Structures are given as C-alpha cells and as structure tokens.
Amino acid sequence: xxxxxxxxxxxxxxxxxxxxxxxxxxxxxxxxxxxxxxxxxxxxxxxxxxxxxxxxxxxxxxxxxxxxxxxxxxxxxxxxxxxxxxxxxxxxxxxxxxxxxxx
Numbered sequence: 001x002x003x004x005x006x007x008x009x010x011x012x013x014x015x016x017x018x019x020x021x022x023x024x025x026x027x028x029x030x031x032x033x034x035x036x037x038x039x040x041x042x043x044x045x046x047x048x049x050x051x052x053x054x055x056x057x058x059x060x061x062x063x064x065x066x067x068x069x070x071x072x073x074x075x076x077x078x079x080x081x082x083x084x085x086x087x088x089x090x091x092x093x094x095x096x097x098x099x100x101x102x103x
C-alpha cells in the first residue's frame with residue numbers, strides 16, 4: 001500500500017493506492033483560501049490546485065481512475081480542487097460528509 005500526502009499549499013490532498021493498484025482512494029483535493037476583498041495584488045486568474053497539482057500527480061503515477069473520492073468537509077481548502085479532478089479523472093464513487101445544522 002502507498003499513501004501520499006500532496007503538498008497543495010492550503011488544506012489536504014491524500015492519495016491511497018492499495019497493493020497492485022486494486023483500489024485508489026483520494027481524500028480531499030486541496031484548494032485556495034482567499035482573505036478580504038480582491039485588490040491590485042490579487043491575480044486575475046486563480047491558481048487551480050486540482051489541475052496544477054492533484055491531476056498531474058495522479059496521471060504521473062498512471063492513475064486514470066479513482067475508486068473513491070472522499071471529501072471530508074465543505075471548506076474550500078479541502079474540496080476546491082475536486083472540480084478539476086472530476087473533469088480529468090474517472091471517479092467511481094464520491095463520499096461527502098453531511099452538514100448538520102443545529103439550532
């Protein structure tokens with residue numbers, strides 16, 4: 001089994017490959033956290049962590065199918081790269097945690 005923690009800057013992205021590539025699991029996909037209102041220093045095009053880090057890593061390892069994409073929670077630094085991953089890599093199952101609102 002191989003477990004890789006990707007350096008996605010902010011947040012998490014973990015790739016788990018079972019022996020002989022029986023299954024591939026990805027936990028979270030990283031993302032960007034923006035603080036405050038955009039200004040002249042804010043790039044016009046936001047960095048796409050899924051397209052620039054997660055997908056190239058997966059393709060570089062020869063992974064073209066994810067058995068389970070597990071998104072731990074809805075914070076942008078954990079799920080923002082999921083769009084790009086879903087566009088580029090076949091995903092069999094997606095697991096997303098429920099948001100429970102309490103009064």
